[in-house]
Amino acid sequence: MNLTITVSKEDYLKAIAEAEAEGETVISATLAHWLSVTRPAVTTAIKRLAKDGLVRAGKDGQIQLTPSGRGIAERTIFRHHLIERMLTEIFDMAWYEVHDEAERLEHAVSPAFEKKLVDKLGHKEVCPHGNGLVMRSDSERRKHGLCLLSEAEMGKKYRVTSVYERDRKLLEFFHQEGIRPGTSLAVESQNYDGTVTLNIGNKGVRLGLPAAQKIWVVRP
Ligand SMILES: [Zn+2]
Numbered sequence: 586m587n588l589t590i591t592v593s594k595e596d597y598l599k600a601i602a603e604a605e606a607e608g609e610t611v612i613s614a615t616l617a618h619w620l621s622v623t624r625p626a627v628t629t630a631i632k633r634l635a636k637d638g639l640v641r642a643g644k645d646g647q648i649q650l651t652p653s654g655r656g657i658a659e660r661t662i663f664r665h666h667l668i669e670r671m672l673t674e675i676f677d678m679a680w681y682e683v684h685d686e687a688e689r690l691e692h693a694v695s696p697a698f699e700k701k702l703v704d705k706l707g708h709k710e711v712c713p714h715g716n717g718l719v720m721r722s723d724s725e726r727r728k729h730g731l732c733l734l735s736e737a738e739m740g741k742k743y744r745v746t747s748v749y750e751r752d753r754k755l756l757e758f759f760h761q762e763g764i765r766p767g768t769s770l771a772v773e774s775q776n777y778d779g780t781v782t783l784n785i786g787n788k789g790v791r792l793g794l795p796a797a798q799k800i801w802v803v804r805p
């Protein structure tokens with residue numbers, strides 16, 4: 586990412602909400618990494634956000650959203666998902682392409698346009714990658730019977746519920762292998778080298794651990 590691009594207040598709040606949902610302890614370093622900005626830039630931004638009452642920074646350096654900060658983060662995530670749906674459902678853009686577009690466009694959505702999008706697209710809990718505002722954290726997903734593909738049992742059938750969407754190359758790889766939300770697959774074997782062998786529509790697919798850990802599945 587180009588470091589001169591201004592990272593907006595919304596990007597910070599959204600990154601904190603998303604890192605929290607992935608079970609990460611959010612400190613300056615987490616955000617510097619997630620947003621590809623320098624640590625001093627994060628420090629300055631967090632001070633400003635704290636002054637605006639949007640985040641709280643603890644003595645241990647942990648950064649948390651206040652209720653109003655969470656409100657803005659969730660609104661931005663909601664708009665992000667609407668844009669992704671608009672691009673796939675109205676403009677037929679490929680599901681693996683729309684995340685990057687939505688990252689830019691989400692900031693330009695006015696409340697009036699948001700309402701238009703909701704009217705046009707109708708209600709849906711999830712984006713084209715299977716992610717939504719409900720069931721965001723790992724623990725919530727597990728409570729609903731989901732597991733990571735890397736933990737799935739040999740010889741059993743599963744359905745893909747969601748995939749990690751912030752890695753374009755990974756999404757393109759999933760697409761090539763026929764993996765996307767809704768895909769049915771059977772786990773042939775969990776191998777000693779950390780790979781998992783799958784059967785997807787009578788085609789054998791072998792995935793490495795880093796990829797298998799980015800896919801949530803459920804027993805049908
Ligand atoms: Zn996205």
Ligand SMILES: [Zn+2]
Nearest residue numbers: 712713714750
């Ligand atoms: Zn998405």
